[in-house]
Amino acid sequence: MLEISVIKDDITTLNVDAIVNAANKSLAGGGGVDGAIHRAAGPELKEATKKYDGCATGDSKVTKGFDLPADYVIHAVGPVWNDGNSDEDELLASAYESSLKNADSEKCKTIAFPNISTGIYGFPKERAANIAINTVQDYEPENLEEVIFCCFDDENFDIYKKILND
Numbered sequence: 001m002l003e004i005s006v007i008k009d010d011i012t013t014l015n016v017d018a019i020v021n022a023a024n025k026s027l028a029g030g031g032g033v034d035g036a037i038h039r040a041a042g043p044e045l046k047e048a049t050k051k052y053d054g055c056a057t058g059d060s061k062v063t064k065g066f067d068l069p070a071d072y073v074i075h076a077v078g079p080v081w082n083d084g085n086s087d088e089d090e091l092l093a094s095a096y097e098s099s100l101k102n103a104d105s106e107k108c109k110t111i112a113f114p115n116i117s118t119g120i121y122g123f124p125k126e127r128a129a130n131i132a133i134n135t136v137q138d139y140e141p142e143n144l145e146e147v148i149f150c151c152f153d154d155e156n157f158d159i160y161k162k163i164l165n166d
C-alpha cells in the first residue's frame with residue numbers, strides 16, 4: 001500500500017522523484033499549474049515534450065524535470081468537465097493510474113499530484129478528490145512508496161484532509 005499525504009504548496013518547489021502536471025492534449029504548456037511547471041522547469045521542458053505526438057485524455061507522458069527540484073515530470077491529461085456523463089470519472093481515474101504506472105516504470109519512489117482537472121477544466125472538486133484517492137489506494141506499486149496530494153487552493157486542501165481523515 002502506498003503512503004498517502006496531503007499538503008498545501010506550490011508543486012514546482014517539491015523535492016520528490018516525480019511531479020505530475022495537469023497538462024492538455026498538446027503538451028505544449030498552458031495556464032494554471034501547467035504554466036507554473038513550464039516556467040520553473042525552463043524551456044528545455046517544452047522541447048522535451050516535442051518527442052511525443054501530444055497525449056490523449058486519460059493518458060500521461062514522461063519528461064525529465066530540468067530546472068525543477070523533481071527528477072521527472074509526468075504530463076497527465078485529465079478530462080474537461082462536461083455534464084458528468086461523458087466518461088469524465090473514468091478518464092480522471094485513468095490519468096491518475098497512468099501517472100502512477102509511468103512513475104513506477106522510472107523507478108520513482110515519491111510522486112506528487114496536483115488536483116488534476118479541478119481548475120480550468122472545471123471538474124467538481126470533491127468528486128475529483130474521491131476519484132484521485134480511490135485510484136491511488138487501489139494501485140499496486142512496484143517501486144513507488146509515497147504519494148503526495150499537493151493542493152494549491154484552500155478548498156481542495158480542506159476536501160482532501162477531510163476524506164483522508166475519515
Ligand code: AR6
Pocket residue numbers: 009010011012022023024029030031032033034035036078114115116117118119120121122150151152153156
Ligand atoms: N502548484 C500546485 N497546484 C497548482 C499550482 C501550483 N503551482 N497552480 C495551480 N494549481 P489547472 P486543469 C492547482 O487549471 O483544471 C492548463 O492551461 C489549481 O488550484 O492548472 O487540469 C493546461 O494547459 C487546481 O486545483 O488544471 C490545460 O489546458 C489544479 O492545480 C488546463 O489548464 C489544477 O488546475 C488543465 O486544466
